[in-house]
Amino acid sequence: MANPERSTELLWGARSRRGLSLERIVRASIELADAEGLAAVSMRRVAERLGFTTMSLYRHVPGKTELVDLMRDEVMGEEEVSAGAGHRSGWRAGLEAWARAGLALYRRHPWLVESLDGSRRVPGPNAVASFERALDVVARTGLPPAEVVAVVTLVGGFVESAARQVVETARTERRTGVSEEEWWGARDSLFQHLDRYPTLSRIYREGGYDAPLDPFEFGLRRVLDGIEALIRDESRDESCDVTRCVVCGKTIDAAATGRPRDYCSRACQQRAYRMRKS
Template sequence: MSEQPELPADVALMWGLRDVTKRGPKPSLSVGDITRAAIELADAEGLAAVSMARVAERLGNSTMALYRHVKSKDELLVLMSDAALERPEPLPAGADWRAGLTFWAKGVLTAVRRHRWYAKLPISGPPAGPNNLAWFDSALGALKDTGLSEESKVGIVMGLMTYVQGEMRLSMDLATGFSENPDAFTRYGATLSRVVDPRELPALAKVLAAGVFDQVDAFEVTEEADFDFGLQLYLNGVAGFIDRAE
């Protein structure tokens, strides 16, 4: 029988399977301690403030003490990206696939909004940490009674993840931009009306003529409505796919 391949370093770290046994006294720190301190620091000062030195300072330890458990800032960000999500709430009892995925998607958004820096984390690969996989499993579970193949379920969930992540990152960037330069948003319609030629950009000209960008709240904090609109469009497509697969 062939040997099992070695786990990737970041996966072993997130699952607590990395061997950090060394001679000397028992370490006073754990990976969990380090991750929690990093998240607290990011919550207080933003992701840019997170460094091995700052986390060590927050814990009252030397930077070298952290390196015994976490080898780099990149590894620390991987740990933060999983731990910040926490575990998902159980899907509502008796919910159909659509209600389940709606509940799931809004749960992801709620979890991420607790940590506004989450949108700045690099995406380095598919979900592999315990919390991320718990969310993955939950979404797949919402599709259990659809009769779809396992491959189709994965495709639907990965597409939904892409939508949620994209909407989350875009909305947070826009919210930051609005807070820093509200005039760029409140004057958007007036600005476009000065440069949009109906002969060159006819579809956009119709949007402007309809007054879509005249209201300040067109770009203000409408995250929830925008998210729901896009989510239901996506789920309408899923519904059509399920109908055709039956």
């Protein structure tokens, strides 16, 4: 079982730049994954690519799990350049730029999708920097802290889901040599059975499938529209003097006497205290 403490040490520690370094190992692994997929990456294959023995690699990284952590964070450093311009614009342009930079990253490195399996992944400095950029963009809207985190998580989750579809479609087309349009266009035997479904048949006859909308473009606009509506609602609440918890964003009932409360519960107050201490 991989040791998350070792991953943290490797991701955040100082690295040597002489001889067979961690940087060279990570870069060779990324090149191999870009060319052949994540399954092709092994300590042996990377060692062969670099002209060293497999045991030489183990002196720098304990195994493939930690190596993939390092690979993922290395390529995430590419986002900073591609998302920089949108970051200086309004919240919507900034968040849209962040989302597009994320999808572009998955397109350049399709193996990233495979590396995201599981929820307990130690983030490295580039991953945290990307998260920080998105948080900063959304925080400038004035949303409560918990909603800022939720908005960034929502957009990040949408990008990851869209990327999985894009990557899987591209992988299938490369493997079979048949495009999605060609494959579905040859399904006459299936379409003969679909006239029993009236809504589907009507949508088809009325051109619903003639010019399909791009799922990423359509979905991103709807997600951002929803966030915009949330920001408008929050602004209206503020104009009505609604008090919200500074930690989770929940509405706080006005106190009968004394100064207004900042927290909805003792738990949120303690959480705020711990955050200040850290």
